[in-house]
Amino acid sequence: MPTAARRSSPVVAIDGPSGAGKSSVSRGVAKALGYRYLDTGAMYRAVTWWMLRHDVDIHDAAQVAAHAALPQIETGTNPANPTITVDGLDVSGPIRGRDVTAAVSPVAAVPAVRARLVEIQRQAIGNGDIVVEGRDIGSVVVPDAELKVYLTAAPEARAARRTAELSDPAIAADEVSLHTTLHTTKESLLHRDSIDSSRSTSPLTRAEGAVEVDSTDMSLNEVVEHVVALFRSRVSAGATS
Numbered sequence: 001m002p003t004a005a006r007r008s009s010p011v012v013a014i015d016g017p018s019g020a021g022k023s024s025v026s027r028g029v030a031k032a033l034g035y036r037y038l039d040t041g042a043m044y045r046a047v048t049w050w051m052l053r054h055d056v057d058i059h060d061a062a063q064v065a066a067h068a069a070l071p072q073i074e075t076g077t078n079p080a081n082p083t084i085t086v087d088g089l090d091v092s093g094p095i096r097g098r099d100v101t102a103a104v105s106p107v108a109a110v111p112a113v114r115a116r117l118v119e120i121q122r123q124a125i126g127n128g129d130i131v132v133e134g135r136d137i138g139s140v141v142v143p144d145a146e147l148k149v150y151l152t153a154a155p156e157a158r159a160a161r162r163t164a165e166l167s168d169p170a171i172a173a174d175e176v177s178l179h180t181t182l183h184t185t186k187e188s189l190l191h192r193d194s195i196d197s198s199r200s201t202s203p204l205t206r207a208e209g210a211v212e213v214d215s216t217d218m219s220l221n222e223v224v225e226h227v228v229a230l231f232r233s234r235v236s237a238g239a240t241s
């Protein structure tokens, strides 16, 4: 895989497990810094959506690899309005469905899929001024990112946040359904984390030089402020001194 191109402006890399709040934090940080934003998870989801739509057996790595070059993925980088299309179709809704969520980790483990998406990601990153979120941004996509954050949270907190995002009011009002949903969501997050962390190509890992931020007991605003403060002390201060 080619190495990252030289840039003139900073990149903030935010990696971490599912449900740690990467998307909300990354968008908040991008808005605060006036930066662009790239959601690489959405790209893996978009490829997965395409594979399911074209009846590719997602558990057959050779079949997934043979189709890896076909989906045409385009992603917008405006943090106020992130967009993602496959073959010109807006898939921002469908890629969040349960079927895609259940299938994405095996697809993302296929090296041919990763090589293709990393290339598109590096093109989108271009000269920098961007916050990029994913699993391998600080370790593989932009190993020389000016700020690398590894965002974590306890599994219970991650499941609670995901459930709140997904839940309809009927589930939230019923204690037994809420408990079942929380349990299923937690199991699904942990299952995805285990595939993402154990794959041989670009596993989820805390990159060298990454600052670990545990968001379990922090509000979204607190995490955004914390990351922006890290950026100001490590990157903007460094640029002017």
Ligand code: C5P
Pocket: 018, 019, 040, 041, 042, 044, 045, 104, 105, 106, 108, 109, 133, 134, 135, 136, 137, 192, 196
């Ligand atoms: O971030 P999100 O939960 O949308 O990511 C969906 C999946 O995409 C992850 O579980 C992981 O399998 C894959 N992914 C990845 N590398 C990235 C971003 C996401 O493997 N940089």
